[in-house]
Amino acid sequence: MQAAIRTHDLTKDYQVGFWRPRPYRALDGLSIEVAPGDVFGFLGPNGAGKTTTLKLLMQLVFPTSGTAEILGRPVGDVAVRRRIGYLPENPYFYDHLTAEELLHYYARLFRMAAADRARRVPAILDRLGVGAERRMQLRKFSKGMLQRVGLAQALLNDPEVVFLDEPMSGLDPLGRRDVRSLMLELRDQGRTIFFSSHILSDAEALCSRVAIVAKGRLAAAGRLTDLQEFAVHGWELVVSRVPAAVLDGVRSRVRRITAITGDRFAIDLPADGRPEQLLAELMSAGATLVALNPVRETLEDLFVRRVAAVGEGARGSEETHARR
Amino acid sequence: MHAVRCVAVAVFRESVRDRVFYNLVLFAVLLVGGSILIGQLTAGQDVKIIKDLALTATSVFGLFVAIFVGINLVSKEVDRRSIYPLLAKPVRRSEFIVGKFFGLLLTLLVNVVVMTVALYAVLFYLSRGVPPNVQQAWDAPALDPALLKAIALIYVDLSVVTALAVFFSSYSSPMLSAAFTLGLYLVGQFNADLKRFDQIVSSPVAIAIGKACYYVLPDFARFDVKLAVVHGLPVSAGYVAYTALYAAVYIVALLLGAILIFSRRDFK
Numbered sequence: 001m002q003a004a005i006r007t008h009d010l011t012k013d014y015q016v017g018f019w020r021p022r023p024y025r026a027l028d029g030l031s032i033e034v035a036p037g038d039v040f041g042f043l044g045p046n047g048a049g050k051t052t053t054l055k056l057l058m059q060l061v062f063p064t065s066g067t068a069e070i071l072g073r074p075v076g077d078v079a080v081r082r083r084i085g086y087l088p089e090n091p092y093f094y095d096h097l098t099a100e101e102l103l104h105y106y107a108r109l110f111r112m113a114a115a116d117r118a119r120r121v122p123a124i125l126d127r128l129g130v131g132a133e134r135r136m137q138l139r140k141f142s143k144g145m146l147q148r149v150g151l152a153q154a155l156l157n158d159p160e161v162v163f164l165d166e167p168m169s170g171l172d173p174l175g176r177r178d179v180r181s182l183m184l185e186l187r188d189q190g191r192t193i194f195f196s197s198h199i200l201s202d203a204e205a206l207c208s209r210v211a212i213v214a215k216g217r218l219a220a221a222g223r224l225t226d227l228q229e230f231a232v233h234g235w236e237l238v239v240s241r242v243p244a245a246v247l248d249g250v251r252s253r254v255r256r257i258t259a260i261t262g263d264r265f266a267i268d269l270p271a272d273g274r275p276e277q278l279l280a281e282l283m284s285a286g287a288t289l290v291a292l293n294p295v296r297e298t299l300e301d302l303f304v305r306r307v308a309a310v311g312e313g314a315r316g317s318e319e320t321h322a323r324r
Numbered sequence: 325m326h327a328v329r330c331v332a333v334a335v336f337r338e339s340v341r342d343r344v345f346y347n348l349v350l351f352a353v354l355l356v357g358g359s360i361l362i363g364q365l366t367a368g369q370d371v372k373i374i375k376d377l378a379l380t381a382t383s384v385f386g387l388f389v390a391i392f393v394g395i396n397l398v399s400k401e402v403d404r405r406s407i408y409p410l411l412a413k414p415v416r417r418s419e420f421i422v423g424k425f426f427g428l429l430l431t432l433l434v435n436v437v438v439m440t441v442a443l444y445a446v447l448f449y450l451s452r453g454v455p456p457n458v459q460q461a462w463d464a465p466a467l468d469p470a471l472l473k474a475i476a477l478i479y480v481d482l483s484v485v486t487a488l489a490v491f492f493s494s495y496s497s498p499m500l501s502a503a504f505t506l507g508l509y510l511v512g513q514f515n516a517d518l519k520r521f522d523q524i525v526s527s528p529v530a531i532a533i534g535k536a537c538y539y540v541l542p543d544f545a546r547f548d549v550k551l552a553v554v555h556g557l558p559v560s561a562g563y564v565a566y567t568a569l570y571a572a573v574y575i576v577a578l579l580l581g582a583i584l585i586f587s588r589r590d591f592k
Contacts, residue, residue: 014592058412061590078414086412092404094334096341108330109413153409163412 010066041207050196085154095139143170242287335427394489395501464556481547512544
């Protein structure tokens with residue numbers, strides 16, 4: 001199956017310094033593949049290379065080396081841009097235009113017929129919750145409302161692939177909830193979503209696959225469930241009304257028993273601790289099941305560890321380089 | 325071509341919203357006020373002076389619009405990052421540059437057309453009731469169609485200035501673009517002197533540099549036929565056509581340069 005987005009060894013150096021320009025590597029050999037219909041979270045701390053990657057995919061900057069394709073075509077192909085949508089980080093639009101006028105302008109660039117424009121523009125503004133403000137000049141819009149207009153223009157052409165750079169940025173909790181539901185709606189329609197974020201809870205809730213970048217390098221990539229760190233590390237069994245003698249009897253087979261409140265206990269089991277067998281044993285002794293949860297590393301734990309590992313690696317290589 | 329038209333119309337609309345056409349009000353005040361004042365101060369020269377005043381004002385006001393709108397055309401989009409969502413649409417960078425250029429040309433065209441209509445209206449008003457024998461003493465008739473030749477060349481002149489502004493705006497800041505454009509415009513007024521550099525200096529190197537500058541820099545003086553038209557001197561259609569062709573070559577070269585630079589530019 002053809003990938004919706006593919007980058008191969010994508011590298012970008014910027015020249016920094018005025019008198020003695022030297023290259024600064026913003027992205028280092030990024031190779032990723034996003035399948036059609038994926039919600040792909042592109043994660044990383046500030047300065048990791050997320051926006052640079054998106055700019056390379058939109059050809060707002062040109063790669064130092066490597067290639068990138070969208071829907072099987074090189075990123076420079078103008079025809080591909082009819083099939084994609086893009087929301088830049090902290091978007092800025094022509095502030096002398098109203099939201100309606102802006103979308104009509106962009107719709108004309110997509111060669112939308114007047115009748116289609118008249119139908120599509122109000123529909124997408126309605127969907128994004130831009131109400132009567134749509135007839136106000138954009139210079140009077142709040143950051144959150146501009147973000148909604150940005151999303152509206154990104155979805156205006158009914159794109160197959162949507163690129164969103166920090167889509168939750170500047171949104172209040174209600175706005176974030178709306179955007180989440182919009183992204184799920186797009187996913188259900190079979191569209192591919194590539195979004196960069198450093199808000200991990202959004203990625204955890206929305207993404208089928210993620211890539212983590214740090215210092216311009218790929219630190220981890222894959223399905224959340226496939227990443228080794230997301231395997232079950234253990235079980236947490238919460239029970240109540242368990243007799244003390246029974247509890248003492250199982251203590252040697254579990255990692256830890258923690259009293260929560262009164263007669264309620266949390267029992268921490270290893271991954272191979274066979275919770276169903278222990279649960280049957282406790283329930284036959286009169287205990288009541290409150291909860292049984294697998295213990296996994298959160299995306300945040302993974303993120304912090306992988307980013308830190310890249311940081312250490314980079315420091316190490318810089319030190320080696322300096323020693324040379 | 326479709327994208328060029330869309331971008332051009334957007335530039336024109338922005339000019340309207342940014343009140344660029346307010347300069348027309350100033351032009352009207354200048355023309356009407358000037359004609360009343362001059363009519364009282366001069367005897368028989370008022371038509372000539374009004375023509376001179378209006379043509380100069382058309383040129384100067386147009387120059388201000390061409391430079392101060394032109395230098396921001398590209399750089400403002402880059403600085404404010406409004407170019408990001410635009411270039412993610414089916415728009416080539418070359419179409420963006422050409423669209424910006426034609427958008428400002430459209431603004432200038434409306435500006436010049438309105439000024440021309442105002443000039444002819446004032447000249448018509450001034451020439452009403454003037455006896456034929458007095459009119460015969462004028463260098464040129466009040467409603468002289470030759471004025472249109474001068475106005476056409478003013479528009480051509482402004483088109484070259486716009487191309488210069490767009491060229492510089494495609495890679496430098498508005499301040500530098502303004503300095504470069506205005507500087508070249510002023511140098512271009514005296515460009516013909518460079519051709520005769522050998523009559524002033526003897527150094528072969530200086531003469532060669534002078535000649536090179538003459539051929540590279542635009543000769544803005546050749547667009548100025550105001551004086552000839554006002555004094556009823558003939559300006560041939562061939563001269564107008566040749567000068568327009570000279571400008572077209574210059575504009576194409578500048579736009580190609582702007583496209584070449586802009587197409588390779590990273591938007592950090």
